[in-house]
Amino acid sequence: PSSAVRASAGPDAAVAPAPPEMPQREVARALAEKAVARLGPRLLPSAVPDDVAEFRNGAGNAVGSLDVRRGAPSSSIDFMLESTLHCKVPNGAIDITSILIFLNTMTDAPHFLLELIQGSSTSIVVILDLLPRKDLALHPDYLQKYYENTRMDEQRSKIEELPQARPYRSPSLFVRSACSPTAVMVSIDCGQGGEGTLEEIVHGQLAAVSKEVLQIWLECCADSTAEMDDAERDCLLKRDQIVRSKSIEVDLTASLPRMFDPDVSSRVISEIRKAFGVQEP
Amino acid sequence: PSSAVRASAGPDAAVAPAPPEMPQREVARALAEKAVARLGPRLLPSAVPDDVAEFRNGAGNAVGSLDVRRGAPSSSIDFMLESTLHCKVPNGAIDITSILIFLNTMTDAPHFLLELIQGSSTSIVVILDLLPRKDLALHPDYLQKYYENTRMDEQRSKIEELPQARPYRSPSLFVRSACSPTAVMVSIDCGQGGEGTLEEIVHGQLAAVSKEVLQIWLECCADSTAEMDDAERDCLLKRDQIVRSKSIEVDLTASLPRMFDPDVSSRVISEIRKAFGVQEP
Numbered sequence: 160p161s162s163a164v165r166a167s168a169g170p171d172a173a174v175a176p177a178p179p180e181m182p183q184r185e186v187a188r189a190l191a192e193k194a195v196a197r198l199g200p201r202l203l204p205s206a207v208p209d210d211v212a213e214f215r216n217g218a219g220n221a222v223g224s225l226d227v228r229r230g231a232p233s234s235s236i237d238f239m240l241e242s243t244l245h246c247k248v249p250n251g252a253i254d255i256t257s258i259l260i261f262l263n264t265m266t267d268a269p270h271f272l273l274e275l276i277q278g279s280s281t282s283i284v285v286i287l288d289l290l291p292r293k294d295l296a297l298h299p300d301y302l303q304k305y306y307e308n309t310r311m312d313e314q315r316s317k318i319e320e321l322p323q324a325r326p327y328r329s330p331s332l333f334v335r336s337a338c339s340p341t342a343v344m345v346s347i348d349c350g351q352g353g354e355g356t357l358e359e360i361v362h363g364q365l366a367a368v369s370k371e372v373l374q375i376w377l378e379c380c381a382d383s384t385a386e387m388d389d390a391e392r393d394c395l396l397k398r399d400q401i402v403r404s405k406s407i408e409v410d411l412t413a414s415l416p417r418m419f420d421p422d423v424s425s426r427v428i429s430e431i432r433k434a435f436g437v438q439e440p
Numbered sequence: 441p442s443s444a445v446r447a448s449a450g451p452d453a454a455v456a457p458a459p460p461e462m463p464q465r466e467v468a469r470a471l472a473e474k475a476v477a478r479l480g481p482r483l484l485p486s487a488v489p490d491d492v493a494e495f496r497n498g499a500g501n502a503v504g505s506l507d508v509r510r511g512a513p514s515s516s517i518d519f520m521l522e523s524t525l526h527c528k529v530p531n532g533a534i535d536i537t538s539i540l541i542f543l544n545t546m547t548d549a550p551h552f553l554l555e556l557i558q559g560s561s562t563s564i565v566v567i568l569d570l571l572p573r574k575d576l577a578l579h580p581d582y583l584q585k586y587y588e589n590t591r592m593d594e595q596r597s598k599i600e601e602l603p604q605a606r607p608y609r610s611p612s613l614f615v616r617s618a619c620s621p622t623a624v625m626v627s628i629d630c631g632q633g634g635e636g637t638l639e640e641i642v643h644g645q646l647a648a649v650s651k652e653v654l655q656i657w658l659e660c661c662a663d664s665t666a667e668m669d670d671a672e673r674d675c676l677l678k679r680d681q682i683v684r685s686k687s688i689e690v691d692l693t694a695s696l697p698r699m700f701d702p703d704v705s706s707r708v709i710s711e712i713r714k715a716f717g718v719q720e721p
Contacts, residue, residue, distance in 0.1 A: 294577070294578065294679070296617050296679060296683055332587055333576075333580055340616035401578060405580060
């Protein structure tokens, strides 16, 4: 390995600051534990190498973690991915926490997605969704089953009604297209001096709503299986692949290389690609 | 015809108040004229009976108009529909103005849609979109062609950035699913005493943005044709039919019968169904 690799990942790596115990991390950790407890043996043990499970950059200002657990053979779970990124920037730090639980083609039920992006101690972007796997305008029955009957929109409202919440428009039209009409996509900004308020919201409404959304997913999606003919399965597979490839393109190839040395970010991206089952572009 | 029909539609009908010259009507009329001028002979003459072209209710508190022009044979225009509804309510009036220009399966380009819903003299709901006809998560090339390359999102921003604008969430998840990620879906509320401000916004930013969106549609969609294989055309046709049926269900069977006598609303709905090419449910 090159000296850069050693410097950034070896035991003699520059010591980056330990990731702080942020409320967003605690919320994500509680969710992940709930999912793991419920999915039980349907999740295989963690499958990422140590230098991806935790990674730092050479300059010592960024640290990240990635955990991927694949679904057990013959389960409908494709993988569960948890990641955290913490990067010091001149005026503070950027923290990104994600939980993705993706299903395979034994079912067409939605995936679970949570992404928390915090660029300051007083504001956070929240993306929380049951990610649809079919064209909702072509499949009103699917819309009804997973979004109307589950009353997902009430969860969205609870967050959007917060006086500190404004809609968050992803700059990527694709990301917006891929999300459901009940997705929580908000920026919560508590303004100067609002650190305490933000903590309360994250520990309060955000924790409660993400827990309820996960509960809906566990009850309605995680165990579901669907009969599909070949054409339907092909379409599902193709759509899944496009959504996965585009998500990686938009999310990770955009943010990881800005925070980490090229060898680190490419190693992490390659592990995520493996989980997603998508090739290099 | 029954006396109810005569009373509500005949020459001896109760005289409803003439629809006021509202700014939203003027904006819609200017758009319709622009579209008609540009589409020219691709639109056939108006094809609705007189008692649908203008209709009133027996109680004299509601008046509406509907104009449908079908596309000429061998053109890609399916129909252009313009409608206005004006209904006095205890605390004022409700006014709804719509323009829809729908394409047929000679192309898969988006339809044009404008809907303005005004429940008071100081607030208005705006839905303005190039209505996608393909699953955008499955067809990123389509998203790029009609929404990214046309910079539609800049038009959306111009309206959403108004301090009086808040996102409008249609109560119908289907409507939200059918719209593009660049759709203008806002409620503009100018607050007490804001009549003048609302007029300025409607004549100003709203007129300008809807004109630009129509211009984009005329340039990129109205003349487009697409090569499709049978499977693609079948899928397009099926999706179009579902979107049309659901729109009628959500929009018109919900609002028309509340404003007009049953015979009037069913006559109007039946004419709209004919334009949309969808059957009674």
